Amino acid sequence: MELAPRPVWQLLLLFLGLSTGAVLNWPEEQGKEVWDYVTVRTDAHMFWWLYYATNPCKNFTELPLVMWLQGGPGGSSTGFGNFEEIGPLDSDLKPRRTTWLQSASLLFVDNPVGTGFSYVNKSNAYAKDLATVASDMMVLLKTFFDGHKEFQTIPFYIFSESYGGKMAAGIALELYKAIQQGTIQCNFAGVALGDSWISPVDSVLSWGPYLYSMSLLDDQGLAEVSQVAEQVLDAINKGLYREATDLWGKAEMVVEQNTDGVNFYNILTKSSPMSAVESSLEFTESHLVRLFQRHVRHLQQNALSQLMNGPIRKKLKIIPEDCTWGGQANNVFVNMEGDFMKPVISIVDELLEAGINVTIYNGQLDLIVDTMGQEAWVRKLKWAELPKFNQLRWKPLYSDPESLETSAFVKSYKNLAFYWILRAGHMVPSDQGDMTLKMMRLVTQQEEGGPGWRV
Numbered sequence: 001m002e003l004a005p006r007p008v009w010q011l012l013l014l015f016l017g018l019s020t021g022a023v024l025n026w027p028e029e030q031g032k033e034v035w036d037y038v039t040v041r042t043d044a045h046m047f048w049w050l051y052y053a054t055n056p057c058k059n060f061t062e063l064p065l066v067m068w069l070q071g072g073p074g075g076s077s078t079g080f081g082n083f084e085e086i087g088p089l090d091s092d093l094k095p096r097r098t099t100w101l102q103s104a105s106l107l108f109v110d111n112p113v114g115t116g117f118s119y120v121n122k123s124n125a126y127a128k129d130l131a132t133v134a135s136d137m138m139v140l141l142k143t144f145f146d147g148h149k150e151f152q153t154i155p156f157y158i159f160s161e162s163y164g165g166k167m168a169a170g171i172a173l174e175l176y177k178a179i180q181q182g183t184i185q186c187n188f189a190g191v192a193l194g195d196s197w198i199s200p201v202d203s204v205l206s207w208g209p210y211l212y213s214m215s216l217l218d219d220q221g222l223a224e225v226s227q228v229a230e231q232v233l234d235a236i237n238k239g240l241y242r243e244a245t246d247l248w249g250k251a252e253m254v255v256e257q258n259t260d261g262v263n264f265y266n267i268l269t270k271s272s273p274m275s276a277v278e279s280s281l282e283f284t285e286s287h288l289v290r291l292f293q294r295h296v297r298h299l300q301q302n303a304l305s306q307l308m309n310g311p312i313r314k315k316l317k318i319i320p321e322d323c324t325w326g327g328q329a330n331n332v333f334v335n336m337e338g339d340f341m342k343p344v345i346s347i348v349d350e351l352l353e354a355g356i357n358v359t360i361y362n363g364q365l366d367l368i369v370d371t372m373g374q375e376a377w378v379r380k381l382k383w384a385e386l387p388k389f390n391q392l393r394w395k396p397l398y399s400d401p402e403s404l405e406t407s408a409f410v411k412s413y414k415n416l417a418f419y420w421i422l423r424a425g426h427m428v429p430s431d432q433g434d435m436t437l438k439m440m441r442l443v444t445q446q447e448e449g450g451p452g453w454r455v
């Protein structure tokens with residue numbers, strides 16, 4: 001379904017009195033937006049929302065198309081990524097100064113099915129592994145590009161966050177194959193993995209040393225965190241992925257107890273009171289629910305949920321009455337339990353071998369997917385050019401050219417680039433909007449010094 005933008009006064013009439021508190025005013029300037037559902041399998045319906053780039057000097061046809069994938073699994077791109085990170089409006093429906101829409105058209109997809117406004121009709125229709133997540137997305141992308149031929153030749157990039165990075169890797173590889181086979185018409189130009197869950201055990205193993213170096217663990221705490229991290233490693237080495245997911249949850253509790261409740265998403269920001277309460281609970285059978293609460297619920301806090309289930313669903317018009325934004329997210333997470341801790345380093349190797357441009361970016365203050373852990377799995381790549389990449393020196397980046405404050409470092413060789421984003425936690429665009437927008441422009445070849453940069 002496609003809807004032309006409506007006059008602002010009409011939207012105001014629609015929403016007056018319907019918001020749950022603050023009065024929401026839609027900004028005057030709105031570009032073209034379209035959205036729809038695609039049935040990707042029997043009983044599995046995926047929701048997407050496209051914004052055409054709004055640049056005062058450039059037609060959207062001169063700018064790339066970026067698909068954004070949220071984490072969780074179960075976090076909503078159309079909600080969290082859109083309104084909290086990179087979309088044209090923030091969650092108060094105020095224009096976002098650092099929106100990526102000024103430099104790209106944006107495609108938000110609620111995946112896996114059951115996430116955000118996506119839904120399943122039968123409980124056996126949830127995705128249980130990355131292969132299903134990727135094949136579902138191929139159905140969506142084929143439908144999208146067949147129906148929007150104007151985007152078939154525009155450079156298409158996938159950007160992602162957290163578990164979305166793991167999905168992005170799997171999806172990128174399937175998309176590459178589909179293009180080779182001629183089943184999807186698309187100018188695929190690269191994938192960017194943000195604070196991505198590529199090798200979970202490398203994250204867990206680096207939690208101790210990272211926290212210790214940041215004065216967030218004492219000697220005893222370091223020993224305890226390292227001990228439980230070894231248990232996670234052991235389970236993964238034995239291929240016991242469900243058990244590894246349990247132990248991962250246990251490792252988080254050990255971290256919380258030893259750090260006075262550090263915030264896993266930004267170690268310099270105190271976490272919400274919720275997790276302090278939870279850390280005092282015993283580790284119980286309901287650990288998956290608890291993990292969900294910690295890692296997905298924060299992506300759909302009350303205010304965002306009220307926005308999505310209030311004014312936004314009214315605007316979209318096509319959301320089934322009995323479908324609640326975020327209502328099935330818990331099931332999405334639980335169904336992926338067996339896949340959660342599986343590494344996909346070999347998929348990144350396949351992407352690199354295939355010549356696909358791969359960008360890795362990570363927030364300096366992220367704990368859940370800390371930068372040390374990312375560097376650890378990058379060292380495990382079998383890619384033949386890796387030694388040359390490793391020999392390179394990094395280069396500083398400044399989001400404000402007038403400022404002496406370093407915003408990031410970047411290193412790039414052939415089709416691999418790594419961005420170290422300073423003063424950012426897990427949600428890099430929320431914490432460092434200017435630098436992340438600049439990075440997106442570098443990755444998509446809109447600024448000098450991007451992946452093509454050499455020492």
Ligand SMILES: *[C@@H]1O[C@H](CO)[C@@H](O)[C@H](O)[C@H]1NC(C)=O
Binds near residue numbers: 060061
């Ligand atoms: C932008 O490009 C499209 C497709 O080529 C064209 O139809 C449209 O008129 C252009 N818009 C402007 C404002 O130039």
Ligand SMILES: *[C@@H]1O[C@H](CO)[C@@H](O)[C@H](O)[C@H]1NC(C)=O
Binds near residue numbers: 120320321322323
């Ligand atoms: C599928 O689920 C949606 C959302 O809950 C609902 O509106 C629709 O009626 C269901 N369809 C069938 C065939 O059960």
Ligand SMILES: *[C@@H]1O[C@H](CO)[C@@H](O)[C@H](O)[C@H]1NC(C)=O
Binds near residue numbers: 189452
């Ligand atoms: C991929 O990266 C290479 C090397 O950095 C660069 O020259 C090329 O333009 C990039 N391609 C795209 C489509 O971004």
